[in-house]
Amino acid sequence: MKLSLGSLYRPSRFPLLLKSYPISRSRRSFCVSSLSSPETSLKPQIPLFLRPPIYSTTLSDLRKWHDWAESLASSVGSTFEKSDNGPDSSLLCRELKWLLEDAVEDHTLVSQMGVENDRRVRMRAHVDELYNLWKQRIQERRPFQYVVGCEHWRDLVLSVQEGVLIPRPETERIVDFVSDVVSKDQELKRGVWADLGTGSGALGIGISRILGSEGRVIATDLSRVAIAVASYNVHRYGLKDIIEIREGSWFEPLKGLEGKLAGLVSNPPYIPSKDISGLQAEVGRHEPRVALDGGVDGMDALLHLCDGAALMLKPGGFFAFETNGEQHCRALVDYMENNKSGSFCNFEIIPDFAGIERFVTGFHGKAI
Amino acid sequence: MAHQILWKSSFVVRLGRFISSSSPSFFHLPLYSLSSSSCFLKVHPIPTLSSTTTRRRNNCIWFQQQQLHDRHSFLWCSKYSTTRACVDTEIEGLGKGYLELTDEELTRQCKMDTLKSSGPGGQHRNKRESAVRLKHLPTGIIAQASEDRSQHRNRASALTRLRALIALKVRNTVDLEAYSPPQELLQILPAKSSIRGSDCGPQIGPKNPKFLLGMQALLDLIFAVEGSISEAAKFLGLTTGALSRLILSDDSLRMAVNELRASKGMKPLK
Ligand SMILES: C[S@@+](CC[C@H](N)C(=O)[O-])C[C@H]1O[C@@H](n2cnc3c(N)ncnc32)[C@H](O)[C@@H]1O
Numbered sequence: 001m002k003l004s005l006g007s008l009y010r011p012s013r014f015p016l017l018l019k020s021y022p023i024s025r026s027r028r029s030f031c032v033s034s035l036s037s038p039e040t041s042l043k044p045q046i047p048l049f050l051r052p053p054i055y056s057t058t059l060s061d062l063r064k065w066h067d068w069a070e071s072l073a074s075s076v077g078s079t080f081e082k083s084d085n086g087p088d089s090s091l092l093c094r095e096l097k098w099l100l101e102d103a104v105e106d107h108t109l110v111s112q113m114g115v116e117n118d119r120r121v122r123m124r125a126h127v128d129e130l131y132n133l134w135k136q137r138i139q140e141r142r143p144f145q146y147v148v149g150c151e152h153w154r155d156l157v158l159s160v161q162e163g164v165l166i167p168r169p170e171t172e173r174i175v176d177f178v179s180d181v182v183s184k185d186q187e188l189k190r191g192v193w194a195d196l197g198t199g200s201g202a203l204g205i206g207i208s209r210i211l212g213s214e215g216r217v218i219a220t221d222l223s224r225v226a227i228a229v230a231s232y233n234v235h236r237y238g239l240k241d242i243i244e245i246r247e248g249s250w251f252e253p254l255k256g257l258e259g260k261l262a263g264l265v266s267n268p269p270y271i272p273s274k275d276i277s278g279l280q281a282e283v284g285r286h287e288p289r290v291a292l293d294g295g296v297d298g299m300d301a302l303l304h305l306c307d308g309a310a311l312m313l314k315p316g317g318f319f320a321f322e323t324n325g326e327q328h329c330r331a332l333v334d335y336m337e338n339n340k341s342g343s344f345c346n347f348e349i350i351p352d353f354a355g356i357e358r359f360v361t362g363f364h365g366k367a368i
Numbered sequence: 369m370a371h372q373i374l375w376k377s378s379f380v381v382r383l384g385r386f387i388s389s390s391s392p393s394f395f396h397l398p399l400y401s402l403s404s405s406s407c408f409l410k411v412h413p414i415p416t417l418s419s420t421t422t423r424r425r426n427n428c429i430w431f432q433q434q435q436l437h438d439r440h441s442f443l444w445c446s447k448y449s450t451t452r453a454c455v456d457t458e459i460e461g462l463g464k465g466y467l468e469l470t471d472e473e474l475t476r477q478c479k480m481d482t483l484k485s486s487g488p489g490g491q492h493r494n495k496r497e498s499a500v501r502l503k504h505l506p507t508g509i510i511a512q513a514s515e516d517r518s519q520h521r522n523r524a525s526a527l528t529r530l531r532a533l534i535a536l537k538v539r540n541t542v543d544l545e546a547y548s549p550p551q552e553l554l555q556i557l558p559a560k561s562s563i564r565g566s567d568c569g570p571q572i573g574p575k576n577p578k579f580l581l582g583m584q585a586l587l588d589l590i591f592a593v594e595g596s597i598s599e600a601a602k603f604l605g606l607t608t609g610a611l612s613r614l615i616l617s618d619d620s621l622r623m624a625v626n627e628l629r630a631s632k633g634m635k636p637l638k
Contacts, residue, residue: 085487087495098517143494152517169519170490271491282494292491325488353480353500353519354489 042224044232045161047149051124053105059117062104065127066113069096069134076138084280086141095137095144102148103130141281151200158200158233163225165291167202170352171267174320175206177350177361178263181318182210188318191262195219196250196305199291201230201243203265208242217243220253223290250301251308261312267322268301270294298324299331306336310343313364319344326357333360466506466534467581471527478502478530480523502526509533531577535584536624542592547603549585556582558614562605574618583621586614595629597637612637 073092080086087095101107105122112119125133136142145151145166151158153167154175160166182189189211195204197220204219211217219234221227227247234243246253254261271292276284283292294300302321309319323329329349336344345365352358466474480502487493499514500522511533513525549557554564555572556579572578586600593599601611615625615637626636 085493091495145494152521154518154520156518165491166494168490168493172518172520267491269491275492279492280494283492287494322490324490352489355481356489358490 042228044159044228045149047159048124049102049148049150053122053124055123055126056120057123057127059109059113059119059121061127062121063113065130066096066100072134072138080141080281084278086280086282092138099133099148141285143282143286146286153202154206156202156205156237158202158205159229159236160200161225161229162286163223163288164229165199165287167200170358171202171322173350173352173359174203174265174267174322175210177320177359178207178265178318179210181263188262190214191314192257192260193217193263193265194254194261194312196264196266197221197268197301198230198245199226201233201245203267204230204243205233205237205239207265208239211242213242215242218246218254219243220246220248220250222249223288250304251312254312258311259314261314261317263318264309264313265320266305268294268305270298270302270322270324270328272296272298272324294324299328302328302332303335306332306340309364310340315364317364318361319364320359320361322359329357329360336362466538467531467584474530475527477506478504500526502530504530504534507534507538509537531580532620535580536587536620538584539591540588542588544592547589549589549604552578552581553585556586556614557604557606558610560606560610564605579618583618587621587624590625591628595625595632595634
C-alpha cells in the first residue's frame, strides 16, 4: 500500500485507507466508547479524522457547540499558563479549530456556521461527543492529541492514544540527521537501523521513509500499547516491509545483531524523577510515566543506550539520542569519551530550534 | 493567532495568503544590519536603513537599499568580482543565486526559530507550537508559516515563501547596453516573443516553481528601465500589451511592478 500525502489529507479518500487495515466489525461501537474514555487500551484506536462520517448535525447546532467551546476556552485565560506553563486560551482556540477540522467531513461548510442555518453537515463524531471531548480537554487537561487521536509530526499524521507518548516537534530533527548521514553514505542507507523506545513509531517511520525500500528498521518498545499503536501507524503508511516492531526492553529484542547496526536512534525517557510531579498537567497527568521518567538524574536509559550502542553498531555506524538539555548532552559525551574511549568519534551536540542543546550524535569508531 | 501575540514583531512578513495579500505591510521588509559574525556568508554587510549610497567594503557583493517610498524598500544585490577569493561566495551570494540553491542550501543560509521557548521543552512540554520563522541571513528577509499543525510542513511553507520574497525583493543590476534575457526569463515569456527560441520549451506559468527565477529576472529588467513596460517589452521581443498581460498574470509580480511604478509617479497596470 502506497500512501501519498495528498490522500492522507483528503477526507474523501479516508475510507480507502481504512479498508486496507483489518478492523473488527465491532469497531464502531468500540470507537465511540473509547473516544471518551481516557483508559489505556491495547487495541489501536482510530483517530477521529479517519472515522467514517456517519453522524450528522445542523450547522446551527454545530455553531452552538462551537460558541460554548470557545467561551470555555476563553474562560481559561492564562490560568493554565501561570500554574504549570500549560496552554492559554489562544492556543486552545487554535486547537478548537483543528478539532472541528477533524470532526466535520466537509470543513468548507464550517465557515457558514455564522449564519442561522438548518443545513446538515456530516460528522465523524456525534455533537454530544464533541461536548464531552472538549470538557475533557479543558477540565481534565486531556492532551488535545489524545482527544483527536492523532498528532501531526513532520509530514506524517500519526495515531496516538493514552499509553503512548505524543511525539514532540523537537524530535523531528533526528530524522533530518539521519537523512543527512545516509545521503553521504549509501552503505548506511542499505543497513539495518534501530529506533529504541519507538512509542507511536514516529522516528522509526520517519527514518524508513528516508531509507526507502533498501533499508530496514527495527523499532522496539517495552510498552504493549506503544507496540500496538506503532504497528497501526506502520501499517497505515504501508511500511510493513521496511519496519519491524519488536516488543522488549532496549537492546533485548536485537539479539544477534551485535556489531551489525548501521544506525541507532532513540528518544528515551529523560526527565529526572523529581521533576515528574511538576510537569504540565497534559504531560504529567496523562502521558505514560514509563515514557518520561529517566531515573534520578534522567540519564538511566541514555547511559544504557550508550553502552549498547558500543556493542551493537557496526564500524562507521551512526547514533543520535535526544536528551533533556545541555547538562545531559555534555554528560553523555563525557561518558562516551571516558568510559567508552575509542568506541565513538565525531560527537556533535546539536541544539533544537528553541536553542536548547538537545541532541548528541556521533559514529562508532572504525575498527582498527 | 498566538504567534502574532507572542512574536510581536512588526517586521515579520506575514504571507498567509501570499499571492493575494494586499495588507499594507506587505512590502515592508526589514533590512537588518547584521553583524558579520551572525551572518552565514561573511560577505554581506548591509548599510543602515537610511543609507542610499552604495558602499564598497572588502568584499565583492554589496547591497544598496533604495528608499523608493516611505514604507517600500528593495534590496539591491550586485556583483563586481575582482578577486579570486570571492569566487566561492559569489555563486551563492548572487541574488539570483539564492533561488538556484537547493532547499537544503537555502535553509543553511537561514536562521530558523520557533516560538520563544520558556522552560525546558522536549518531553516536558505539550503545546503544539509549530509555527516557524525563517530569517535569511544574507538578505535579512523573513518568512514565516504557522497555519499547519506540523512544524515540518510549516518549515516547508516558510521556505517556499522565502523564495518568492527573494524573487520579489532582491534586485540584481542589469547592464542594458549588453542586455540579453537569461534563459529562465525567456521560459516565462509567451511563445509569440520574437526573441524566444523554440528551444525554450512551453511557457512556464506562475504555478510552476521555476517561474520565480524568471520573475526575478523580469523584475530586474523592469527596474533597470525604471518601470517602463514599453521599454522592457522591446528587450523581450514582446508588444507592450503582451508584457502587461504577463505581469498581470501573477498577483505578486503585478504588485511589485505597480509599487515601482507608483514610486516613479506612473500609473499602475490594471
Ligand atoms: C520519550 S518516549 C519516546 C517515544 C518516541 N520515540 C517518540 O519520540 O515520540 C520513550 C519511549 O521509551 C519506551 N521505553 C521506556 N522504557 C523502555 C525500555 N526499558 N525498553 C524499551 N522501551 C522503553 C517508552 O514506552 C516510550 O515509548
